[in-house]
Amino acid sequence: MLLVTACNPNYxxxxxxxxxxxxxxxxxxxxxxxxxxVGEIHLTVPENYLVYVATDTHVDSTTHxxxxxxxxxxxDNNCAFAIHLGDLINAKNNFARFFDAAKVTPKGYVPGKxxxxxxxxxxxxxxxxxxxYKSYVGTSTYWFDTRTADGKLxxxxxxxxxxxxxxxxxxxxWLENTLKDKAELPYRHRIILTHTxxxxxxxxxxxxxxxxxxxxxxxxxxxxxxxxxxxxxGHDHSREITTYGKVTYIVVDALEDAVDDxxxxxxxxxxxxxxxxxxx
Numbered sequence: 230m231l232l233v234t235a236c237n238p239n240y241x242x243x244x245x246x247x248x249x250x251x252x253x254x255x256x257x258x259x260x261x262x263x264x265x266x267v268g269e270i271h272l273t274v275p276e277n278y279l280v281y282v283a284t285d286t287h288v289d290s291t292t293h294x295x296x297x298x299x300x301x302x303x304x305d306n307n308c309a310f311a312i313h314l315g316d317l318i319n320a321k322n323n324f325a326r327f328f329d330a331a332k333v334t335p336k337g338y339v340p341g342k343x344x345x346x347x348x349x350x351x352x353x354x355x356x357x358x359x360x361x362y363k364s365y366v367g368t369s370t371y372w373f374d375t376r377t378a379d380g381k382l383x384x385x386x387x388x389x390x391x392x393x394x395x396x397x398x399x400x401x402x403w404l405e406n407t408l409k410d411k412a413e414l415p416y417r418h419r420i421i422l423t424h425t426x427x428x429x430x431x432x433x434x435x436x437x438x439x440x441x442x443x444x445x446x447x448x449x450x451x452x453x454x455x456x457x458x459x460x461x462x463g464h465d466h467s468r469e470i471t472t473y474g475k476v477t478y479i480v481v482d483a484l485e486d487a488v489d490d491x492x493x494x495x496x497x498x499x500x501x502x503x504x505x506x507x508x509x
Contacts, residue, residue, distance in 0.1 A: 253397030256349075256359060256390055260368040261403070270373035274309040274383065278375070281305070282494040284314035284424070284463025285483035287352065288323050292330035294484045294491050294509045299331050301493075301507075302345075309375065309498075314463040314481060315350025315392065315424030317362075324361050346373065349392045350424040350464065370400065372407055374416070375498075384418040384498055385411060391425035391462075394439055401447060408455035418458040418502060426462045426480045428471065452476045459502060461494075468492070468506065484509065 281302035286295045302311040317327050331345070349369040353362050362369075369390035375383040387407055389396055396404065408419070427445060440448065452460060453474035460476055466483035482492035490508065497503040 253390060253393055253395055254399045256392075257370050257397065257399050257403065259363065260370040260390065263363075263368045264371045267367065270371075272310060272373060272375045273378055274375045276377055276381075276383065277497070277499040278309040279305065279307045280496045280498060281308050281311040282314065282461060282481055282496060283311070283484045284481045284493075285316040285350070285466055285485055286313070286327070287316055287319040287483070287485035287487070288327040288330070289319040291486045292326060293486050294488075295327065295486075296330045297509055298484060298493050308344075308495075310344040310346065312386075312422055312461070313345060313347050314422060314461060315348040316352040316463065317347065317350065319352055319485075321356045321358070324358070324365055328365055346386070346388065346422070348388055348422055348424050349390050351392050351394070354392045370403065382414060382416050384420060385414075385416045386420045386422055389421060389423040391423045391440070394425055395441070395444060396448070401444070401451075404448070405451055408451060408457070412455055417500065418498065419456060421452065421457055421460040423460070423462050424464050426465050426469070427460060427478050428473075449474060449476070470504075479504065482506065 281298070283295070283298045286292075286298075288295055298311075302308045318324055347366045349359075349362055349366070353359075369392070370388060372385065372387045374385045377383065387404065389404060390400060411419075425440060427440070427449065439445070453476060457476050460478045461481065462479070463481050463483065465480050466488070467480065468482045469478075469480040471478045479494070481494045482488075482490070484491050484493055492506045492508050495505045495507060497505070
């Protein structure tokens with residue numbers, strides 16, 4: 230089995246078990262530097278709007294499901310923006326194909342300025358691919374919010390880098406400080422966006438499989454303390470909806486071409502949140 234996986238170009242064995250990209254604290258520092266240069270992101274949206282959510286496209290030789298998703302969200306007038314929850318690609322040398330597929334739609338694609346937000350996944354970091362990911366997306370840790378045209382606060386989105394199966398001590402502190410800084414603001418929903426699902430499933434992907442038990446407890450306690458509404462993730466390739474401590478944790482299905490039952494999620498954002506899962 231080890232011989233088979235070692236020969237598979239989709240598996241970065243060192244990356245799976247010890248990491249091959251810059252570590253979490255270094256990626257965080259580089260991301261926060263980028264965020265500071267770009268400035269805060271405030272999106273003007275209607276009071277009720279849609280968010281399209283995809284994850285685990287694992288693009289390699291084809292982009293069928295990803296291209297369909299891109300076309301769907303960009304042609305839906307009710308969609309305010311889209312989110313990709315990580316594992317954009319499957320192995321090496323596929324970022325260009327992934328982002329090229331995002332261009333063949335009515336709105337076009339401008340890196341960093343389009344209506345889609347990206348989360349980094351473990352496959353996006355394998356084979357020391359952080360520098361290439363960063364060249365397209367710029368950051369792996371950031372936040373943005375939505376507001377009405379008259380300035381009313383709606384929803385807060387906090388994007389976390391869990392691509393190595395950990396936020397790291399600095400990442401947890403950044404999350405805590407961000408939640409604390411915004412605790413008194415009248416957001417109707419606070420949403421966490423990241424790749425790694427919260428609750429342990431298995432160890433199939435080495436150290437990137439899950440948070441440690443201690444980190445799971447620490448993050449879950451923070452989310453409950455600061456009134457987070459939902460936590461959206463991918464990684465497990467199997468839909469799951471769990472409620473713990475008044476926080477709803479959602480694992481969105483994989484959208485890769487190799488999956489027969491590939492789905493994406495449409496979230497209706499209003500005074501409450503409704504979720505619809507759409508088969509591609």
